[in-house]
Amino acid sequence: MTTISIYEDNDKLRALLELLIGSQEGFAVVGAYGNGQTIVEQIEHDRPNVVLMDIDMPGRNGIDCVRLVKEFDPAVHIMMHTVFDDDDRLFACLSNGAAGYLLKKDTATHLLTALQEVMAGGGPMSPGIARRVLQTFQRPETPRSPTYGITLREQELLSLLTRGYTYRMIGIELHISVETVRRHLKNIYQKLHVQCGTEAVAKALRERII
Amino acid sequence: MTTISIYEDNDKLRALLELLIGSQEGFAVVGAYGNGQTIVEQIEHDRPNVVLMDIDMPGRNGIDCVRLVKEFDPAVHIMMHTVFDDDDRLFACLSNGAAGYLLKKDTATHLLTALQEVMAGGGPMSPGIARRVLQTFQRPETPRSPTYGITLREQELLSLLTRGYTYRMIGIELHISVETVRRHLKNIYQKLHVQCGTEAVAKALRERII
DNA sequence: ATGTCAATGACCTGAAAGGGTTATTGACAC
DNA sequence: GTGTCAATAACCCTTTCAGGTCATTGACAT
Numbered sequence: 001m002t003t004i005s006i007y008e009d010n011d012k013l014r015a016l017l018e019l020l021i022g023s024q025e026g027f028a029v030v031g032a033y034g035n036g037q038t039i040v041e042q043i044e045h046d047r048p049n050v051v052l053m054d055i056d057m058p059g060r061n062g063i064d065c066v067r068l069v070k071e072f073d074p075a076v077h078i079m080m081h082t083v084f085d086d087d088d089r090l091f092a093c094l095s096n097g098a099a100g101y102l103l104k105k106d107t108a109t110h111l112l113t114a115l116q117e118v119m120a121g122g123g124p125m126s127p128g129i130a131r132r133v134l135q136t137f138q139r140p141e142t143p144r145s146p147t148y149g150i151t152l153r154e155q156e157l158l159s160l161l162t163r164g165y166t167y168r169m170i171g172i173e174l175h176i177s178v179e180t181v182r183r184h185l186k187n188i189y190q191k192l193h194v195q196c197g198t199e200a201v202a203k204a205l206r207e208r209i210i
Numbered sequence: 211m212t213t214i215s216i217y218e219d220n221d222k223l224r225a226l227l228e229l230l231i232g233s234q235e236g237f238a239v240v241g242a243y244g245n246g247q248t249i250v251e252q253i254e255h256d257r258p259n260v261v262l263m264d265i266d267m268p269g270r271n272g273i274d275c276v277r278l279v280k281e282f283d284p285a286v287h288i289m290m291h292t293v294f295d296d297d298d299r300l301f302a303c304l305s306n307g308a309a310g311y312l313l314k315k316d317t318a319t320h321l322l323t324a325l326q327e328v329m330a331g332g333g334p335m336s337p338g339i340a341r342r343v344l345q346t347f348q349r350p351e352t353p354r355s356p357t358y359g360i361t362l363r364e365q366e367l368l369s370l371l372t373r374g375y376t377y378r379m380i381g382i383e384l385h386i387s388v389e390t391v392r393r394h395l396k397n398i399y400q401k402l403h404v405q406c407g408t409e410a411v412a413k414a415l416r417e418r419i420i
Numbered sequence: 421a422t423g424t425c426a427a428t429g430a431c432c433t434g435a436a437a438g439g440g441t442t443a444t445t446g447a448c449a450c
Numbered sequence: 451g452t453g454t455c456a457a458t459a460a461c462c463c464t465t466t467c468a469g470g471t472c473a474t475t476g477a478c479a480t
Contacts, residue, residue, distance in 0.1 A: 094348070098344070121338055122340055123339075131332055138307055162409065164409030167466070180428050184427080201415075202372035361456065361457090430473085431470100437467075440463085446456090
């Protein structure tokens with residue numbers, strides 16, 4: 001018997017998943033929650049084999065939940081189930097230890113198959129997700145460079161940002177005007193697809209760009 | 211109509227695959243060969259959408275064939291079909307551009323499903339293979355450094371900060387006022403001995419506080 | 421020689437950040 | 451039952467950030 005906990009903030013969907021999975025032979029839903037605020041305590045109490053995890057939840061997002069659960073018990077299989085199919089969230093989940101990544105647009109049959117697969121040691125993914133994961137192993141002949149085309153100069157800027165330098169201080173340090181600093185950072189934000197310096201620094205550090 | 215070429219040095223298996231796939235609606239086998247000695251010319255002539263590729267073939271192995279085919283036409287989807295499930299061969303194939311990796315022990319149904327998936331832009335893999343691919347993204351467990359007395363709540367704030375949330379967005383996300391967000395962050399900056407959010411995020415990520 | 425692109429610089433605008441100060445509540449410890 | 455502290459909230463103020471648009475220079479490649 002495979003025990004499953006569900007984390008999904010949409011009440012109706014959560015109820016639906018509970019019903020769907022619970023009615024399946026060999027599966028038992030041992031927990032269903034709308035957020036992961038106290039997820040470690042819940043996992044400790046429910047002892048699921050598999051966790052079905054949404055990403056967008058109030059309070060604590062699914063990405064952090066994955067890390068917390070895997071730290072508490074690395075044997076738990078975590079199956080992501082989300083609408084997000086961007087690389088950022090995908091690889092954040094995988095690096096935290098998720099064992100599968102399904103998009104919500106997939107069918108119920110796919111979901112059930114995936115749950116069986118993940119329990120059997122597989123790594124079920126939605127088709128497009130799997131392709132993108134495989135593509136990251138391809139040799140860098142493709143135009144998609146892992147560093148997003150960040151130049152050496154831009155790396156310098158990023159590095160100073162991580163040390164808490166303001167634009168003005170960066171300008172003084174590099175002997176360029178504040179406006180140029182701004183220009184560089186605007187370019188960096190565009191290349192990294194982020195909105196602000198904080199997010200840029202996080203992405204750069206996580207992806208080892210600097 | 212999906213056109214398929216088969217590279218498989220076992221004569222009986224190749225004939226079987228040709229029969230199995232050819233009898234499937236929507237598929238047409240346009241080439242079936244026992245080795246890849248002249249694969250580029252064959253691909254050029256046959257123009258398959260998908261190539262089913264064995265690894266252990268006389269003269270030229272399937273791993274090199276993958277590279278040659280992808281160099282000739284990057285649009286071709288290459289589906290590995292092999293008995294080998296070691297990491298060396300697996301990642302060699304992936305880095306050469308394979309779009310899927312199936313083990314021969316999988317069922318015929320799996321193979322046919324995989325061929326459909328790969329044509330639709332997916333990345334089908336045998337369960338154990340997929341899990342190993344996903345595991346390569348897991349970041350190695352690093353011991354936590356002293357966390358400067360950062361509380362759980364504060365970790366949540368930090369986590370949202372790394373995702374580019376503004377103070378206001380954090381407030382909405384956590385159901386608290388912007389002023390409280392500011393208060394929390396002020397405390398965090400003090401505890402971490404930093405001046406701004408950017409520096410805090412850098413420090414938190416580098417020292418694995420979050 | 422022409423085009424692309426990195427690096428440099430500027431101006432305007434509104435939104436956001438961050439420092440200072442003060443205060444209440446509830447939990448937990450001593 | 452008193453003290454500590456996390457979490458909550460508000461006000462003031464100045465600086466900084468980030469988006470938009472426009473422009474010049476020098477390298478390098480086609």
